[in-house]
Amino acid sequence: MLQITHLTMTHEKDLTDLVSDLSLVVNKGDKVALIGEEGNGKSSLLKWMMNEDLVSSYIQFSGQIHRDFTHYSYIPQQLPQEFESLSLNDYFFGPSEIDLDYAALYRYAKELQFDSERFAHAQLLSSLSGGETLKIQLIKELAKETDMLFLDEPSNDLDLPTLKWLEHFIQNTPKTVVFVSHDETFLSQTATKIVHLERIKKRQVARTSVQALGYATYAQERKDQFDRQLQQARNERLAHQKKLERHHRIHQSVEHAVRNTHDASAGRLVAKKMRAVLAQEKRYEKEAETLTEIPTQEDCIRLFFKDIEPLPAHKAIIELTDFSLQVGTKTLVANINFRCSAQEKVGIVGKNGIGKSSLLKHIYTLLLEAGYPIGYMPQQYQELLNQAASPLQFLTSSSDKKEEEGVLTHLASLQFSREEARHPISYLSGGQQGKLLLLKMVLDACPVLLLDEPTRNFSPTSQPQVRQLFADFPGAIVTVSHDRTFLKTVCDTIYHLDETGLREIRKEDL
Structure with missing residues (x-):
């Protein structure tokens, strides 16, 4: 289906390699996952696989590709801007949509619990929730x-039933699927081959690896191999150091004899010993070059909440009684009763379009009116991020050099290079933009956090640190999420939102 030979991809902005000497064969029916830290070029590689013209404006590349397919479907990370002004009717029944299998269209709508009568509606795509936007793209593209099916973050924004449906679809479809994902559970359920993009040595060196393994097996084998190589390298260096110390003592002894020997015959013997010692020294130098290399891997997130002063544990910061959730003139949920205390961590799940993000925004407004300091991560980062500003400008309040250096240090801990810290935010990947909001919350040290899909753009290698960061947070968290591992690790209580209100559910039911 697809064969890549010795591909190297270089970003024109910084002339940094994103992909290094990648050779990859994608066979019919393969389920290939592209993984790696934020900003490592996963989406660019995905587009390049489809058509190199899609990235030629900012990517230089060398290598060859052979595509043994003619038609493919593609679902990007965000709805293309040209689609936002389309109605549902135009999206599904426009003049260009002549290659759709309409029987399949209606079958997928039923399976994904999307009312097919809405296909002919005049509702604009821009008014749909993130999950519904992704769902209609799935229905149409499938x-x-x-x-060939190319998917960029297909698990983002989907409700749990749809997410499980998509996992089952990818497992069983005869189609070849190449996808980018950060969801560890989703990866473990679907991938049969892993392509891992890394940038090591302070993000200056690209390393690209391919393994025909499932994700869980790959992650475990990678960890085991790293640990084995690290232990072997340490053992070899310890043994080598002991040899050097013993040799150094011998060298000193012979050198002392050379200086204090005055007899010609004895001097020749000592000189011969010195030659042997020097020869052995050269052998040790050569041995040092053959020692097992100390393994390197990409740094993960290093962030910690500190100086948080949580509000009293018994204090209720949010209380809703018989609240009616409305969007415009439409009532989504008529009877919401909800209470959250100042040190409680609450997760909210529910089907796409039910109003989870709208409820979170309402809570945000209530808390602002009550005067609480709040850290907020919306689903659409553009709500808080000026795309024309740089990360440095977003995170600093003045031109003070000390503050700037402190922020640069924090950004470096999140794998931002100094160049990326001064790029416009619009140049950054979704994951890098998410990191900026994460860092802003850490720096602001607010006792209350509102999070809408907080892990959706963080890499699998960063996910454990992100989960631990929020699990250790001493204040209140209200989060909308479909990340099952995140919800189980971080939240004390989980609620399901539907038309009848909020009801508590067990973690085992996720």
Whole structure:
């Protein structure tokens, strides 16, 4: 289906390599996952696989590709801007949509619990929730006659039933699927081959590896191999150091004899010993070059909440009684009763379009009116991030050099290079933008956090640190999430939102 030979991809902005000497064969039916830290080029590689013209404006590349497919479907990380002004009717029944299998279209709508009568609605795509936007793209793209499916973060924003449906679909479809994902559970359920993009040595060196393994096996084998190599390298260096110390003592002894020997015959013997010692020294130098290399891996997130002064544990910061959730003139949920205390961590799940993000925004407004300091991560980062500003400008309040250096240090701990810290935010990947909001919350040290899909753009290697960061947070968290591992690790209580209100559910039911 697809064969890549010795591909190297270089970003024109910084002339830094994103992909290094990648050779990859994608066979029919493969489920290939592209993983790696934020900003490592996963989406660019995905687009390049489809058509190199899609990235030629900012990527230089060398290497060859052979594509043994003619038609493919593609679902990007965000809805293309040209689609936002389309109605549902135009999106599904526009003049260009002549290659759709309409029987499949309606079948997928039923399976994904999307009312097919809405296909003909005048509702604009821009008014749909993130999950519904992704769901309609799935319905349409899967109904096309294609043999390759390219997905960029397909698990983002989907409700749990749809997420499980998509996992089952990818497992069982005969189509070849190449996808980018950060969801560890989703990866473990779907991938049969892993392509890992890394940037090591302070993000200056690209390293690209391919393994025909499932994600859980790959992650465990990678950890085991790293640990084995690290232990072997340490043992060899310890043994080598002991040899050097013993040799150094011998060298000193012979050197002392050379200086204090005045007899010619004895001097020749000592000189011969010195030659042997020097020869052995050269052998040790050569041995040092053959020692097992100390393994390197990409740094993960290093962030910690500190100086947080949580509000009293018994204090209720949010209380809703018989609250009616409305969007415009439409009532989504008529009877919401909800209470959250100042040191409680609460998760909210529910189907796409039910109003989870709207409820979180309402809570945000209430807390602002009550005067609480709040850290907020919306689903759409653009709500808080000026795309024309740089990360440095976003995180600093003045031109003070000391503050700037402190922020640069924090950004470096999140794998931002100094160049990336001064790029416009619009140049950054979704994951890097998420990191900026994460860092802003850490720096602001607010006792209350509102999070809408907080892990959606963080890499699998960063996910454990992100989960631990929020699990250790001493204040209150209210989060909308479909990340099952995150919800189980971080939240004390989980609620399901539907038309009847909020009801508590067990973690085992996720």
